[in-house]
Amino acid sequence: MPTLLHLSDLHFGKAFLPEVAEAVVEHGRELAPDVVVVSGDLTQRAKAREFEQAAEYLERFDAPVVVTPGNHDVPFYRFWERFLAPYAKYHRYISKELNSITDLAGLRIVALNSSRRLTLTNGRIRRSQLDFASRAFAGADESLTQVVVTHHHLAPPPDFVGGNVMPFARRALRRFTELGVDLILAGHMHRSYIGNSLDFFPGELQCRGIVIVQCGTTTSRRGRGRERFKNTFNLIQIDDRVIRVAHYAWVGDLARFMPMSEHVFPRGAKGYFDVASGPGIASELGSLA
Numbered sequence: 001m002p003t004l005l006h007l008s009d010l011h012f013g014k015a016f017l018p019e020v021a022e023a024v025v026e027h028g029r030e031l032a033p034d035v036v037v038v039s040g041d042l043t044q045r046a047k048a049r050e051f052e053q054a055a056e057y058l059e060r061f062d063a064p065v066v067v068t069p070g071n072h073d074v075p076f077y078r079f080w081e082r083f084l085a086p087y088a089k090y091h092r093y094i095s096k097e098l099n100s101i102t103d104l105a106g107l108r109i110v111a112l113n114s115s116r117r118l119t120l121t122n123g124r125i126r127r128s129q130l131d132f133a134s135r136a137f138a139g140a141d142e143s144l145t146q147v148v149v150t151h152h153h154l155a156p157p158p159d160f161v162g163g164n165v166m167p168f169a170r171r172a173l174r175r176f177t178e179l180g181v182d183l184i185l186a187g188h189m190h191r192s193y194i195g196n197s198l199d200f201f202p203g204e205l206q207c208r209g210i211v212i213v214q215c216g217t218t219t220s221r222r223g224r225g226r227e228r229f230k231n232t233f234n235l236i237q238i239d240d241r242v243i244r245v246a247h248y249a250w251v252g253d254l255a256r257f258m259p260m261s262e263h264v265f266p267r268g269a270k271g272y273f274d275v276a277s278g279p280g281i282a283s284e285l286g287s288l289a
Contacts, residue, residue, distance in 0.1 A: 002105040002145065005033035005063070006213060006234040008187025011072065011220035012054045013044025020231050020250055021057065021219040027248070027257050028061050031235055034105035036061045039187040039215060040070025040115070040151025042094065045077075051093035058094075066102050067094060068111040070151035070188060071121055086117040099129060101136045107238075108144040110136045114152040114166060123152030123166050123188070130175045137179045145238050145267070147183045148176055155200060155212045157189045159225045173197050176210055182267055183236070183243060184212045191227040192216045194234070194245050194263045211243050211265045233257065243267050 005028055010016070028036065038058070043050035051073075058065045069090050075082040087098060098113035110133050114123035137146050154169045166172070176184065177197065184197075191214075198209035216232035217223050223230045231250035236243065243265045248257040 001237055001239045002035070002107050003031070003033045003238075004107075004147075004185075004236040005031060005036045005061075006039070006185050006215050006236060007036065007218040008039040008151075008215035008233075009041040009070070009190060009217035009220060009222070010038065010054060010057070011041055011044045011217060011222060012050040012057070013047070015044055015220040015222050016053075017219050017221055017231065019255070023250070023256055024218060024233060025057075025060050027233075028063070033063050033235070035102070035107065035109070036063050036065045037109070037147075037149055037185055038065065038067040039149055039185050040068050041072040041187065041217075042067065042070070043073055044220075046073050046075045046089060048089055048093070051089045055093045064102070064104060066100070066109050066111055066149060068100075068149050068151055069094075069098065069113055069115050071115045071119070071123060074115050074117055082117055099132050103144070106144060107147055108137065108140045109147045109149060111149040114150040122164070123150070125150065125166060125168070125172045130172060133181075134175070134179060137181070145183065146179065146181045147185065148181050149185045151186060152188045153186045153193075153214055154184060155186075155193055155195065155197070155214065157191055157214075157225065158193050159191070161225060170201055173201055173210065177208060180208075181210050182238070184210055185215070185234075185236075186212070187215045187217075189214060190217045190222055190224040192232050192234070192247060194247060194261070196265060211245070211267075213245055231257075232260075238267065241267055 042054040074086045102109040193214040196209040216227045235246040245263040247261045
């Protein structure tokens with residue numbers, strides 16, 4: 001049963017919270033995930049020192065780390081650097097790749113860079129990146145759980161205030177559905193959402209949704225909406241029938257993260273409307289009732 005620890009929006013810089021970040025590392029040791037996924041915005045202003053601190057922090061996790069850049073990882077005010085070498089420091093300190101494929105623990109994780117040098121906040125996933133994902137998943141063993149990681153969100157925020165989804169989000173979700181993607185991890189909104197692509201975009205393939213897990217800001221004071229001044233992460237466990245997502249939030253009075261909710265979804269082809277799923281899925285989903 002592969003387990004993923006999902007973090008996002010670390011924001012090393014002025015907004016960073018060292019005490020909370022230390023607690024995340026401690027929880028990482030307790031939860032013992034197979035992989036740590038960080039869905040972008042490692043830094044606040046894409047400065048060398050911020051990237052250096054982020055790199056040192058990620059090395060403290062015992063599990064492998066999969067990361068994708070966010071819009072804050074592109075220089076904001078340093079315009080020449082933004083246009084001529086937007087990812088130079090990310091490449092130097094974090095990763096040489098902007099789009100990556102990682103195979104481990106029964107997972108194929110495809111991370112796609114949704115940040116852009118010409119947009120300050122919103123992002124894009126280009127057709128070429130969808131083709132990259134198609135090639136990656138086309139060669140995957142059928143037993144692998146297929147995961148996509150982006151920074152920008154493909155689902156609207158839970159309070160529907162600001163945070164519009166990426167342009168061409170439906171195009172991306174349609175492709176990911178056709179590819180049989182099981183799970184999408186993202187951040188950017190600074191508040192969480194855990195649901196299914198069918199919740200807001202049934203599309204043409206209504207018999208198969210993708211589990212979408214948004215993470216708030218894990219280690220900064222930049223939470224928004226219902227997670228204002230809050231910090232969160234997600235723990236995801238996957239077996240051959242279901243995907244379980246436990247949502248954790250920082251409780252200041254206890255100085256630790258506590259589980260706030262648990263969500264169970266049928267996995268992949270064993271979708272909501274697939275009668276072949278059988279009573280096994282129903283019993284799994286009904287266990288929380």
